[in-house]
Amino acid sequence: MTEYIFYFLSFVSVLTALLVISARNPVHSVLYLILCFFSIAGHYILLNAQFLAIVHIIVYSGAIMVLFLFVVMLLNMNAESEPKKPMFAKLSAVIAGGSLFLVIVTALKKAEMVPVISPAESEIGLVKNLGKVLFNDFLLPFEITSVLFLSAMVGAVLLGKKELD
Template structure:
């Protein structure tokens, strides 16, 4: 139980560092650490499939995409537009709402009972594999063919046409 609270503290700390970091690249790196702590939470909850998907998809693919976008945008202080007072007021309202939610969560922390699973092997990858490759084998294979055809189409669209010499 102490490990859960430590990882929860790290999740909140890294999420706050994402928000308050001045450098956008550091912010994305803190977001990767936040997603890693979520992966640890999924493992503690015995949901290995969600942990693997979170690790591969969010930490791997999406965060690399965020880093590429930030590097391509070339964010400079000179090109940043001045925010209007309406945007600043909306930020204050959003921050106040976040503060209310955090206070309510802290108040409800001691009142909740722990969740006890009736099936201990509920989130195991073995059970998902049995269902996925048993009952849903045909839709799984059809979706893999659709993803493959989308990948081939993306490669064909991305390649430049070479002019035909007469």
């Protein structure tokens, strides 16, 4: 049962990821990306990481993608108004993407297979265990990350203010 769900979710995430880059309309692209995020959240649930799944949905699908959608909708980008790109740019994009693909394939080929942990037994993804790990073992990195986020936020506000004056 879980296996079939896994294959279904993987199929959906790969398909929607491909559709993100092949869709002509930017709004459709964003919507496919949201679907892709959903299938990834489904994978987290299969791994019994409910907290990670719901945070993934709230933060990525619920907040960040809405802002993406805002920008794309308000810019009113259409398939017709899309500028024609020169051949050179297309060629360099293919080469750059291809070499990244090559690196990933070689890295995956060298990777060792890790014995599979039964997801039902590992309860690391539940709120309680995750909180204990974060606040006991990784307290310093966790707090430093929050300071990093705060500084990013202050920076964003500052940049936004500058344009107003």
